[in-house]
Amino acid sequence: KEAIGRDGEIHAANSHSLSTAFAYADKHVVSPLIREASYIPFLLDYCLNHKIKAVIPLYDPDLSVLAANKKSFETIGTTVIVSDPNIVEICHDKWKTYQFLNDNGFDAPKTYISIDQARDDIQRKALDYPLVVKPRFGMGSIGLFIAENDAELGIFVEKLSRYSNEGVVIQEKLTGQEYGLDVINDLKGDYRNTICKIKYSMRAGETDSAETVNHEALKMLGRRLSQRLRHIANLDVDVFVSDQKKYILEMNPRFGGPYPFSHMAGVNLPKAIVSWLKSETSDVELLIEKNGVRSQKDIEMLMIDLPEKEREVL
Amino acid sequence: KEAIGRDGEIHAANSHSLSTAFAYADKHVVSPLIREASYIPFLLDYCLNHKIKAVIPLYDPDLSVLAANKKSFETIGTTVIVSDPNIVEICHDKWKTYQFLNDNGFDAPKTYISIDQARDDIQRKALDYPLVVKPRFGMGSIGLFIAENDAELGIFVEKLSRYSNEGVVIQEKLTGQEYGLDVINDLKGDYRNTICKIKYSMRAGETDSAETVNHEALKMLGRRLSQRLRHIANLDVDVFVSDQKKYILEMNPRFGGPYPFSHMAGVNLPKAIVSWLKSETSDVELLIEKNGVRSQKDIEMLMIDLPEKEREVL
Known part of the structure; x- marks a missing residue:
């Protein structure tokens, strides 16, 4: 708000009518849910009508959708402050994050999408408990389990897999x-x-x-x-x-x-x-x-x- | 602060020198850890020197210690705003909470400290998955697991038991x-x-x-x-x-x-x-x-x- 000066306006959009952000914005609008087909047309229309210069998404599921539609907003003069879809995808997919980091010479915790592969590495002492088991696509520490032995590893992978067909990653637990x-x-x-x-x-x-x-x-x-x-x-x-x-x-x-x-x-x-x-x-x-x-x-x-x-x- | 008026003072005590509460208090003091032997003597001394009228504990482990020492504070003219030790104990021990509620005719989620008892009740259809497994003495949702089947129940009880010799409770999962x-x-x-x-x-x-x-x-x-x-x-x-x-x-x-x-x-x-x-x-x-x-x-x-x-x- 202070960044934008007296001549600018902050508009907040949220699918919920009781968003905290609404209390801080100059104007606000209740939008369709991100997963609804009407979401992007609604936002484009709103941006056009209100001469919105830039959209800054703050919620993870919003990043992919807006990244994919960045060009449509550009044509109406609105800049979406978001990275390209492949960058958003690399960051949201913990398996792609690992591959990107490995391929580019960065250190990262050892990561697996196959429990058999993880068990093999434990067998040959290339990997040790405790291990972190979490959704492959997930935010923060939602659905995160620490497996301390083989029985727990099996149970946690099974439990998380029940909730998602997008899979689970098994990760070395970092300290430091x-x-x-x-x-x-x-x-x-x-x-x-x-x-x-x-x-x-x-x-x-x-x-x-x-x-x-x-x-x-x-x-x-x-x-x-x-x-x-x-x-x-x-x-x-x-x-x-x-x-x-x-x-x-x-x-x-x-x-x-x-x-x-x-x-x-x-x-x-x-x-x-x-x-x-x-x-x-x-x-x-x-x-x-x-x-x-x-x-x-x-x-x-x-x-x-x-x-x-x-x-x-x- | 507003409650106390212009003539009063708020003193905040914390064992950590970077307590958020310090920012709001008139004066603050870094105390020994609650589990240290010097904690109560330190606080008594501080209260006497600063003519503290009342102590309000806000942190669970502090409640038991201060409840047990309430009378010592009374003798120096300081009131500790805390319930009697047996009440603090009933509330902190999830098994005692359950017994208290049962004995006094309140409804409470079915609670077990024996996994065998819980399994018996599941067998005879008096209890159903999902079940909540958590430390018998615990705060908030720290170390809470939702068991959706018998294998998970066994693993979670075992896992939590490794960290505590004070035990685990198994509880009906409420909805509503x-x-x-x-x-x-x-x-x-x-x-x-x-x-x-x-x-x-x-x-x-x-x-x-x-x-x-x-x-x-x-x-x-x-x-x-x-x-x-x-x-x-x-x-x-x-x-x-x-x-x-x-x-x-x-x-x-x-x-x-x-x-x-x-x-x-x-x-x-x-x-x-x-x-x-x-x-x-x-x-x-x-x-x-x-x-x-x-x-x-x-x-x-x-x-x-x-x-x-x-x-x-x-």
């Missing part, structure tokens, strides 16, 4: 210090900066906490990722540093949950996006982080005022 | 509409009010949401619980309403995560506690909720300013 990176490219996919954040885990009752750090090797890793992937705007990356190795665990081609920690350290990617859209030479300072800034997420309460009519349908 | 109650007693354990909140589950990206409702039967349930338990101040209760039955799932004898929803609806239990401590006749209005108030939890960012010295030890 966890870092979060924001690898920032401009709208053409050219590298701009990598913000490194060390993640602190705190005790019960405490919220997420992270601190920006100047970690040369991780910055180089970010630059290399950017050049191989050529994503658009933000790439949210989880890294474990252990025994001198930098294991890439996950990549998310959008503003991720850890972005606000970079923002607290002086980075203003929304403002940079606005200046790129205006074809202004982006003020380089917008993407420079201050190191040693530690912040925490905390909870605040928001009251929802519903118009009487909406209240009745609930 | 979920409500949260704040059952409020005064400092003598006398009933004051029950605030009923309907919990809404929302889609990904959305935060917790709840609305205060006037639900006569649940208010009666709260009154009955209060009279049987005679807890102090707040009792945070999870209820599932299904087929006309009101199943009590969990009870927490403290301010719980859903309390802020009651506060948003005009309830001010902290202020009531302050007036009770001053032996004022509490303003009845402090505990009356406005119904139909819907609110949401949202995330805000908090920057942590560390003195240079502390920063170095991190």
Whole structure:
């Protein structure tokens, strides 16, 4: 909002009429569900009518759909801030992520889509318990199990397979210090900066906490990722540093949950996006982080005022 | 803070020097860990030196320790806002919770500490999958598994048992509409009010949401619980309403995560506690909720300013 200045407007779209984001936007609209056929026509129509300059998707299932329809939005003068469909696909499919990282010389946790292959590697001592079992296409830690022995591995793979015909990945469980990176490219996919954040885990009752750090090797890793992937705007990356190795665990081609920690350290990617859209030479300072800034997420309460009519349908 | 007025002070204690609560308190102190022998002597000393009128524990392991030492604090003029140790024990031990609810005629999900007993009941069709397997002493949904068949049940019980010699409970999985109650007693354990909140589950990206409702039967349930338990101040209760039955799932004898929803609806239990401590006749209005108030939890960012010295030890 601050990025856009007094002359701009933020419109929020959500399929649910009680979206938190609506409280912060200038205008909002309740859209069809992403999986409905009317979703893209609805959004195109809305963008045209309201002269929307740019769409920034924040929800994973939205990325694929908008990436696939990027050109249609371009024809009506709306830029969708999203990477190409193949990049979105690489990041969302944990098996493709692994292959991409392997093919490009990055370290990653050993990953399997075949339980037999995993068992073979355990047999020949190339792999050890504990192992992580999770949906091949999944967000965050939803449906994640830690298998500590062969019986558990079998049960977890079977359990997860019941819920999805898209499969399950079995992954080496990493240890080490966890870092979060924001690898920032401009709208053409050219590298701009990598913000490194060390993640602190705190005790019960405490919220997420992270601190920006100047970690040369991780910055180089970010630059290399950017050049191989050529994503658009933000790439949210989880890294474990252990025994001198930098294991890439996950990549998310959008503003991720850890972005606000970079923002607290002086980075203003929304403002940079606005200046790129205006074809202004982006003020380089917008993407420079201050190191040693530690912040925490905390909870605040928001009251929802519903118009009487909406209240009745609930 | 608002409850205490200009003349009072809030002191926050935490064993961690980076507690979020410190940002909101007038003064704060880093305490020993709750399990250390020096914890209670430290707190007694601190309360005496700073003329602390009342201590409100918010963290589960703290409740038992402070409940056991309530009298020592009384002798130095400090009131600990905590229920008696047996009440804290009933609430923290899921097996004792079940027995208490059964003995007092409340509906509760069928609960087992013996896998053989559970299997017997499944055999004779008195119990059905899915079943919830979780630590007998546990907070929230940490270490919770849903067993959908006999093989899973065996694996989950075994897995959880490896981590705890305090055991595991097997519980019927409830469905139905979920409500949260704040059952409020005064400092003598006398009933004051029950605030009923309907919990809404929302889609990904959305935060917790709840609305205060006037639900006569649940208010009666709260009154009955209060009279049987005679807890102090707040009792945070999870209820599932299904087929006309009101199943009590969990009870927490403290301010719980859903309390802020009651506060948003005009309830001010902290202020009531302050007036009770001053032996004022509490303003009845402090505990009356406005119904139909819907609110949401949202995330805000908090920057942590560390003195240079502390920063170095991190």
